[in-house]
Amino acid sequence: MTITALPITAHPAVEGGLQLEVTNISPQTESIVSITLADPSGARLPSYVPGSHLVVQYGSGVNAYSLTGSGNGPTEYTISVLRVEDGAGGSVAMHQLGVGDRVYVSRPRSAFAPASTATHHLLIAAGIGITPVLSHARAAADRGTTSSLIYVYRPGAGAHVEEARDLLGPALTECSDRNSFQKVLAEQLMTQSLGTHLYVCGPVAFMDAVLDQARELGWPPARLHSEAFGAAELDDGEPFTVNLVRSGLKLDVPSGASLLETLEKAGKTIPNMCRKGICGECVLPVLRGTPQHRDLYLTDQEKAENTTMMCCVSRSEDPELELDL
Amino acid sequence: MCSASMPPAAGTGLEPGFRGVICASFGATGDTAGQHTGVQPRHDLRFKAANPEALSELRSVLERSHVGVRLVLAGPPADIRAAAAAAAECGLQQEELTLLSDETAPRVIYCPHCHATTTTVRPAGSEVQCRGCATSLATTDHFSRRMGAYLGYSAHAEEAS
Missing domain, CATH: 3.10.20.30 (Beta-grasp domain)
Structure with missing residues (x-):
């Protein structure tokens, strides 16, 4: 167990948030680890809208990570973090956390909510983009709404694959290459009932390609939902x-x-x-x-x-x- | 729940999975024939009025359609608004819907006291007697897409009795 001291001051992005303890660390793949956080007193945590994220402080910086649960009356929050060696240092710091460490986090924030009128959710994820989409699939199962998932990942590098299989059964399509994904995507985009909304999370280029193809096939913006992550690092800029x-x-x-x-x-x-x-x-x-x-x-x-x-x-x-x- | 595996209902001639333009017209004035819908496949429906049978046929057509479909509704506001509300219940989005409204036809006024609806040709601001509870309703421009009707309210509620 590594003891990481809490930073002395909370970053503005996590002010008014929670102080949680790491209760479990579980490696998903070589570069992705799932981190479970809970209130040190065991108290129930605030519920959240499916697709929400948590801002977690590391040192003087903060990073946002999607919550993977359904959000319904949680006693713990679980995030999955992809290690990015040349990033700002947040993911590397997250990978160094151990059970018992304490972290400052924000309250869950919703920016990728499900449409309340949807009768079916078509979920599309690439790589670590599985995390918010898994939250959607769990919430849909809880609420008795159907969902289907197209999950693109490199062989051996897929996080939460077993959970997705258990949760979705035949409604899960796994793809490991671009061609098979294109074929599945085109077919799914043309065969959805009118109650369907689409949710996509992954690298920006991946999401743009999915959304462009959906629009070409007649999907209006109101049916399309996307969660941007990995916003490009910005330069310091002119004064x-x-x-x-x-x-x-x-x-x-x-x-x-x-x-x-x-x-x-x-x-x-x-x-x-x-x-x-x-x-x-x-x-x-x-x-x-x-x-x-x-x-x-x-x-x-x-x-x-x-x-x-x-x-x-x-x-x-x-x-x-x-x-x- | 819209299901793609439903067998086609007899007589409507719409193949399951339709993703073109559905044009539905109501009454004598409603006409989508002159409406250009581009090169997409097109399916025409004609109804006398937005009665329960017509709405049920429209629903069954939408339930066999897939995302990508567009709906054009033409006719008196009361009919096309009722049809639009039924379409929204099937999951159709506002952006997928075009309304060609015959504005000279009667408007539907919703009574919040007894939930009945009354049609009128009088303009907003005038009064109409509710056919459900006989309340004198002041009519407004406040329109509900879900109800397909304008809100009415008791016209003299605040006057001392």
């Missing part, structure tokens, strides 16, 4: 100044610090969740200047309008940006 018109404040945002961090340091409370440009929570109104949009949340049209920006990742094209704050 700029923000003029907070209503507060009468001018702040310098240095290279390497986000606008959100700068505002928080100045005592502003900005609602936020993922801090990665995915969830859309930290949207701010822009009065003047052109934001450098680096988020995955705003539509192309919204970005072109330049009236809003996601302050967690986006910066400024101009030396100064005027905000309605």
